[in-house]
Amino acid sequence: MSAVLKDRLSDLLVNRFGVPQEELRDDARLTDLDLDSLALVELGMVVENEFGVKIREDDVSPEDTIAELAVVIAGKGAS
Amino acid sequence: MSFELAVTGLGMVSPAGIGVAASWPRIVRGEPTATPDPALAGLPVDFSCRVPDFDPTELLNPRTVWRQSRCTQLALLAAGEAIADAGLDHRTWDATRVGVVIGNCLGGTATFEQQHGALHEQGTDAVTPLLIPLIGQSSPSGGIAIEFNAKGPSWSVGAACASGSLALGSARELLRQGLCDVVIAGGTESALSPTIVTGFARMGALSTRRSDPGAASRPFDVDRDGFVSAEGAGVVVLERAEDAVARRAHVHARISGYAMTTDSYHISAPRPDGAEVERAVREALADAGVGVSDVDHVNAHGTSTKLNDLNESAVLRRVLGDRPAVTSVKGALGHSLAAAGAIETVCTVLSVEHGVVPATANLDSQDPEIDLDLVAKVPREIPVRAAINNSFGFGGANTVVVVTG
Numbered sequence: 001m002s003a004v005l006k007d008r009l010s011d012l013l014v015n016r017f018g019v020p021q022e023e024l025r026d027d028a029r030l031t032d033l034d035l036d037s038l039a040l041v042e043l044g045m046v047v048e049n050e051f052g053v054k055i056r057e058d059d060v061s062p063e064d065t066i067a068e069l070a071v072v073i074a075g076k077g078a079s
Numbered sequence: 080m081s082f083e084l085a086v087t088g089l090g091m092v093s094p095a096g097i098g099v100a101a102s103w104p105r106i107v108r109g110e111p112t113a114t115p116d117p118a119l120a121g122l123p124v125d126f127s128c129r130v131p132d133f134d135p136t137e138l139l140n141p142r143t144v145w146r147q148s149r150c151t152q153l154a155l156l157a158a159g160e161a162i163a164d165a166g167l168d169h170r171t172w173d174a175t176r177v178g179v180v181i182g183n184c185l186g187g188t189a190t191f192e193q194q195h196g197a198l199h200e201q202g203t204d205a206v207t208p209l210l211i212p213l214i215g216q217s218s219p220s221g222g223i224a225i226e227f228n229a230k231g232p233s234w235s236v237g238a239a240c241a242s243g244s245l246a247l248g249s250a251r252e253l254l255r256q257g258l259c260d261v262v263i264a265g266g267t268e269s270a271l272s273p274t275i276v277t278g279f280a281r282m283g284a285l286s287t288r289r290s291d292p293g294a295a296s297r298p299f300d301v302d303r304d305g306f307v308s309a310e311g312a313g314v315v316v317l318e319r320a321e322d323a324v325a326r327r328a329h330v331h332a333r334i335s336g337y338a339m340t341t342d343s344y345h346i347s348a349p350r351p352d353g354a355e356v357e358r359a360v361r362e363a364l365a366d367a368g369v370g371v372s373d374v375d376h377v378n379a380h381g382t383s384t385k386l387n388d389l390n391e392s393a394v395l396r397r398v399l400g401d402r403p404a405v406t407s408v409k410g411a412l413g414h415s416l417a418a419a420g421a422i423e424t425v426c427t428v429l430s431v432e433h434g435v436v437p438a439t440a441n442l443d444s445q446d447p448e449i450d451l452d453l454v455a456k457v458p459r460e461i462p463v464r465a466a467i468n469n470s471f472g473f474g475g476a477n478t479v480v481v482v483t484g
Contacts, residue, residue: 048204
């Protein structure tokens with residue numbers, strides 16, 4: 001997974017979903033950042049626009065961490 | 080004795096500014112706020128009154144703001160201002176005794192319009208999963224309840240352009256019946272989308288003064304040709320008067336009377352004889368125990384349409400004579416539909432509190448058929464013992480709020 005992808009994902013979480021910068025740790029769970037199941041569908045739309053990859057509903061859960069989310073996006077071929 | 084509510088908190092987000100302190104001086108001076116609107120470019124009516132410099136991510140909780148439509152965001156901002164102004168702390172209050180009633184007419188229709196376009200251009204995957212919570216009529220009241228820890232009754236009310244005042248009347252009943260100790264009440268609207276504005280234009284309700292938008296909203300002026308679409312939100316914190324006194328809250332003014340009637344006549348035109356508007360004014364004054372000779376000021380519905388202004392002014396002349404100082408802040412702010420009644424009650428409260436009646440913007444030449452003491456050009460400083468605020472909505476809804484010092 002590239003540092004560029006992680007930076008882009010961080011920007012997206014801060015600017016589009018209002019996640020405070022100081023809470024952006026690799027091991028932060030999405031649910032603890034107020035990203036519930038509705039937010040993850042919205043996140044999927046934004047990721048598709050930003051990275052050109054499609055995240056399915058069962059690819060990510062609110063219990064996943066930021067690091068795990070990044071791995072899923074990278075695994076879809078995004079960089 | 081009348082049932083009196085204390086207005087202990089005021090919040091306003093208007094085309095004249097964000098917050099009461101920013102908006103009120105411009106409203107008092109009667110400064111027009113209508114400008115060309117890029118979102119309406121190419122349409123028959125391409126100007127509006129928008130809230131300037133509104134950046135929700137700067138002004139509201141960034142974690143939740145993207146889940147709210149603009150009309151809810153405006154309401155959240157006004158509610159936060161009103162609660163702070165009331166000196167109440169939502170983190171520690173008895174949430175079960177706090178209610179929320181918000182007037183709302185076209186709600187998230189601007190969001191719906193944008194999402195409808197996305198569905199047809201890009202397919203189902205382009206539709207946000209938040210669409211329904213974004214556009215639901217109760218989104219503003221629910222959003223306020225979530226953000227400010229209110230667990231009593233919460234709902235949105237609709238009576239077209241009387242919705243904001245209807246919310247105050249509904250809130251009054253919650254307090255009168257003892258179901259709440261505090262109610263956050265008001266109205267919000269943000270429906271400046273191409274389809275909605277075109278709909279109003281097709282009705283012939285809007286001014287078409289494209290050459291000079293700032294002069295387009297001109298209530299009671301002989302050259303008026305319709306209203307100007309606007310957005311905004313007005314919110315007040317209401318408590319029973321004795322409760323406010325007991326906690327030594329600052330009381331801006333009191334809501335002492337309220338009445339609502341319905342024309343039962345036409346989907347959009349006012350009843351020509353004004354009989355039900357007149358009954359609403361008389362019943363509201365009777366409810367307040369206020370005599371017609373005590374009414375020093377009227378904050379009129381005054382939309383700047385031919386029909387409304389003639390009809391309303393005839394009723395006011397008949398009931399109150401030519402003594403009260405009458406104004407319409409829609410000359411400055413345009414017509415924010417469901418928000419208007421709430422914003423204008425905030426203005427009426429401020430007029431009572433500070434003894435100043437705003438100037439009606441663009442009132443250059445009073446319609447000779449209108450025989451009222453209209454406040455034009457410059458604001459008027461007078462003691463205001465009692466004032467009324469009128470709001471009328473499509474479908475024939477007539478609401479009157481009585482404010483006393």
